[in-house]
Amino acid sequence: MLYNLPVRWTLILQTLCFIPPAQCLSSSQRGHEDQGSCRSRYQVKSPHSMGERNQTSVTEFILLGFSDHPQLQGLICGTVLLIYLISVLGNFVFLVLMCANPQLHKPMYFFLSNLSIMDICSTSLTLLKMLDSYLTQNYSISFHACITQVYFFMYFSAIEYLLLTEMAYDRYVAICNPLRYSLIMNKSICLLLASSSWVTAFLASFPVANMLSQLSYCKSNVINHFFCDPSVLMKLSCSDTHRVAMWIFVDGIVVGFIPFLLILTSYIFIISSILRIRCTEGRHKAFSTCASHLTSVILYCVSILCMYMKPTSMYSSARDKMVSLLYTAMVPTLNPIIYSLRNREIKNTFKKIKCKSKNSI
Numbered sequence: 195m196l197y198n199l200p201v202r203w204t205l206i207l208q209t210l211c212f213i214p215p216a217q218c219l220s221s222s223q224r225g226h227e228d229q230g231s232c233r234s235r236y237q238v239k240s241p242h243s244m245g246e247r248n249q250t251s252v253t254e255f256i257l258l259g260f261s262d263h264p265q266l267q268g269l270i271c272g273t274v275l276l277i278y279l280i281s282v283l284g285n286f287v288f289l290v291l292m293c294a295n296p297q298l299h300k301p302m303y304f305f306l307s308n309l310s311i312m313d314i315c316s317t318s319l320t321l322l323k324m325l326d327s328y329l330t331q332n333y334s335i336s337f338h339a340c341i342t343q344v345y346f347f348m349y350f351s352a353i354e355y356l357l358l359t360e361m362a363y364d365r366y367v368a369i370c371n372p373l374r375y376s377l378i379m380n381k382s383i384c385l386l387l388a389s390s391s392w393v394t395a396f397l398a399s400f401p402v403a404n405m406l407s408q409l410s411y412c413k414s415n416v417i418n419h420f421f422c423d424p425s426v427l428m429k430l431s432c433s434d435t436h437r438v439a440m441w442i443f444v445d446g447i448v449v450g451f452i453p454f455l456l457i458l459t460s461y462i463f464i465i466s467s468i469l470r471i472r473c474t475e476g477r478h479k480a481f482s483t484c485a486s487h488l489t490s491v492i493l494y495c496v497s498i499l500c501m502y503m504k505p506t507s508m509y510s511s512a513r514d515k516m517v518s519l520l521y522t523a524m525v526p527t528l529n530p531i532i533y534s535l536r537n538r539e540i541k542n543t544f545k546k547i548k549c550k551s552k553n554s555i
Contacts, residue, residue, distance in 0.1 A: 252415035254334050259324055259420040260515065271328040277523050278321040284530040285310040288540075295543040301379040302368075305361045306533055308388050309354065313526030316350040319343060320421040320522045327420075338407075340422040345403035347421065347522075349395050352449040356391035358491050359453040363387075365484040366460040370467045398445045402438060409433040418511045423518070450498075457491055486533045493528065497521035 260270050288310050292298045323343070327333045335343070367378050406424060409431040419426050424442065428435045464484060471477040497520045534540040 252337065252411045254336050254415065255340050255411075255422065256416045257323070257327060257333050257335055257420060257422070258416060258418045259327055259333065267328060271325065274321055274324055274328075274523070277527055278317055278325070281317045281321075281523065281527040282314055284527065285313045288530040288534065291534075291540055291543045291547070294547060295539070298539060298543060301364050301384045302361065304384050305357055305364060305388065308391075309357050309361075309529060312350055312353050312357065313529055315346075316354070317523055317526045319346050319350065324420045335422065337411075340417075340427070341403055341407045343422045344406055344424050344427065345399055348399040348402060348424065348445070352395035352398050352445070353391055354494065355449055355453050356394060357388070358487070358494065359456050360387045360391060361487050362457040362460040362491070365487055366464055368483065369464050369480055395449065398449050402441050402445060405438045405441060409435065409438070419515060419518070421518075421522070454495065461488065482536060486536065489532050490525075490529055493532075494521060494525050497525065 260266070289307055292303045292307050292310075320343075323335065364379055368375050371378065402424060406427055409427075410433045411427070411430050412432045413430050415430070417423075417426050417430070424438075428438060461484075468477055468480045471480060497517055500517050534544075
């Protein structure tokens, strides 16, 4: 009968068929309903069951998050809140320290300040929505908000990788060409490198988000994740996704593989230069200047590789969510700790500010 109705009334009737998120999730929490039945209630009929000429695109998505463990909801919410507060506070303090001390107005700290701003934005993008869902028990997200989240997720991920690449180049110049460091890494070059990373990330992310917004999502509106991941959205689409997949592959080459090769090449030259230093103390000092950055690169790259570079037979939604939480929350949280743990300039700046605050009181 729906085929004889106008399209507008058909969409209204189909919208009325959705069950509110709170109802499904509350029953899941009471233990009367498992995740599979919760997912089935939100399932949108496929075009094969409704007819090829009546495909329906969803207007909102349901983010399941970690709702497959209802007994751990309180613990997960508290942990995510703690991680978010530590991440934002740590990166904000790091920014204040770098702005307060003129001695930290150096190329490396300039890139670190950009990284801190990006980390605050990226954690807020994913974790705030997750916390809001847990607290309000409303796991829905509008279609446009989901696409926006996809865009900024790809945008911030690309920026982080590009900034890590520029920081690797900075360490390469500092160790391999120390006499020309101030000439090569001048203020204009630093501004050009930082701005180019933000612009390149925009150009790489916008086409994918735009193409994802034009796809039809008529298979399901349930996203088994805590944020809108582009790979998950492609699985929910009933449109041809080969063009989107090709763009994502190109983006992976431009803002993923090429920067990785540049970082690897930089550290090959750095390690070879350090090994040529005869003095043990000088060798240790040279390596300590890039140890923090190398740790951050390894942590970020390993989490990305574990997430995307794996065979389809090893797919696990629970595993993917934990790995995603690692590089969207834990890496930004650990970055200020990693870069300040063995940094005397950061420690001295913190002590000076602490002493000034005590004297003023």
